[in-house]
Amino acid sequence: xxxxxxxxxxxxxxxxxxxxxxxxxxxxxxxxxxxxxxxxxxxxxxxxxxxxxxxxxxxxxxxxxxxxxxxxxxxxxxxxxxxxxxxxxxxxxxxxxxxxxxxxxxxxxxxxxxx
Amino acid sequence: xxxxxxxxxxxxxxxxxxxxxxxxxxxxxxxxxxxxxxxxxxxxxxxxxxxxxxxxxxxxxxxxxxxxxxxxxxxxxxxxxxxxxxxxxxxxxxxxxxxxxxxxxxxxxxxxxxxxxxxxxxxxxxxxxxxxxxxxxxxxxxxxxxxxxxxxxxxx
Numbered sequence: 001x002x003x004x005x006x007x008x009x010x011x012x013x014x015x016x017x018x019x020x021x022x023x024x025x026x027x028x029x030x031x032x033x034x035x036x037x038x039x040x041x042x043x044x045x046x047x048x049x050x051x052x053x054x055x056x057x058x059x060x061x062x063x064x065x066x067x068x069x070x071x072x073x074x075x076x077x078x079x080x081x082x083x084x085x086x087x088x089x090x091x092x093x094x095x096x097x098x099x100x101x102x103x104x105x106x107x108x109x110x111x112x113x114x115x
Numbered sequence: 116x117x118x119x120x121x122x123x124x125x126x127x128x129x130x131x132x133x134x135x136x137x138x139x140x141x142x143x144x145x146x147x148x149x150x151x152x153x154x155x156x157x158x159x160x161x162x163x164x165x166x167x168x169x170x171x172x173x174x175x176x177x178x179x180x181x182x183x184x185x186x187x188x189x190x191x192x193x194x195x196x197x198x199x200x201x202x203x204x205x206x207x208x209x210x211x212x213x214x215x216x217x218x219x220x221x222x223x224x225x226x227x228x229x230x231x232x233x234x235x236x237x238x239x240x241x242x243x244x245x246x247x248x249x250x251x252x253x254x255x256x257x258x259x260x261x262x263x264x265x266x267x268x269x270x271x
Contacts, residue, residue: 036241039232046213046221073210076224077202083231084198084259088191091238091263095187099180 028105033097190262198259227259234260 047055047068056066071079202209213220234257237243243264250256250265257264 033240037236037239038241039236041229041232044221044224044228046217046224048214048217050214051217073208073213077209080202080227080231081195081198083235084195087231087235087238087260088195090235091191092184092187094238094240095184099184103176103180 030105033094187262191260194260194262201258230257230259233257234264237263 045055045068047070055068059066209220237247237260243266246255247257247264249267251267251269253271255265256268261268261270
């Protein structure tokens with residue numbers, strides 16, 4: 001009995017727990033950049049009271065519906081400026097995205113610097 | 116009497132020697148711990164130096180990124196101001212010009228529109244062509260957005 005007790009108490013030792021921390025880096029997002037736009041070319045037609053008939057006749061000859069969606073000269077300037085602002089914002093956002101990627105993902109190709 | 120005194124003296128001597136021995140052993144153990152601590156501290160200092168170095172590098176990178184973003188904002192704003200200037204240069208009235216010369220103005224407007232379309236493509240991430248990249252003359256550049264379309268162009 002005594003021998004058995006000795007066996008049980010001495011041989012079945014409790015192992016020391018070893019707790020360790022290992023830093024696991026956060027998985028990278030790695031989203032692909034959106035494909036660059038390929039825009040369609042549009043054609044502006046200038047129509048005045050003098051050339052209106054000629055313009056509409058030409059459109060009919062070309063098989064186009066003789067209808068125009070118009071802007072006056074001031075609104076044309078505004079639409080040009082609006083597009084320029086949208087372009088600037090797009091450029092800035094893309095540039096910021098590249099900079100964030102470059103900062104947080106070291107092996108990223110900065111497309112803007114490639115240009 | 117003397118016998119018990121001798122025994123007491125010997126006991127004190129042995130205790131003294133044992134005590135001294137234990138003290139020396141403690142000192143050696145303390146010394147080993149101190150050496151280990153010293154190594155750990157040196158390693159910690161190296162780590163800290165590396166952390167400070169990395170932080171310095173990060174700050175420099177952040178400053179550089181900020182500078183570049185500000186430069187880009189300025190360049191884009193210049194392009195926008197230039198568009199405004201072209202519309203109103205020397206009290207130019209594009210409406211009146213279009214009435215006088217509808218065909219040439221139509222050509223200019225369509226060319227400008229194609230250039231502006233290309234600017235949007237570039238802003239969305241399109242690669243620059245060789246011609247765009249190497250353009251240095253006014254006649255070669257995209258006047259709608261030279262800052263992003265023609266990196267080699269220096270305004271003159």
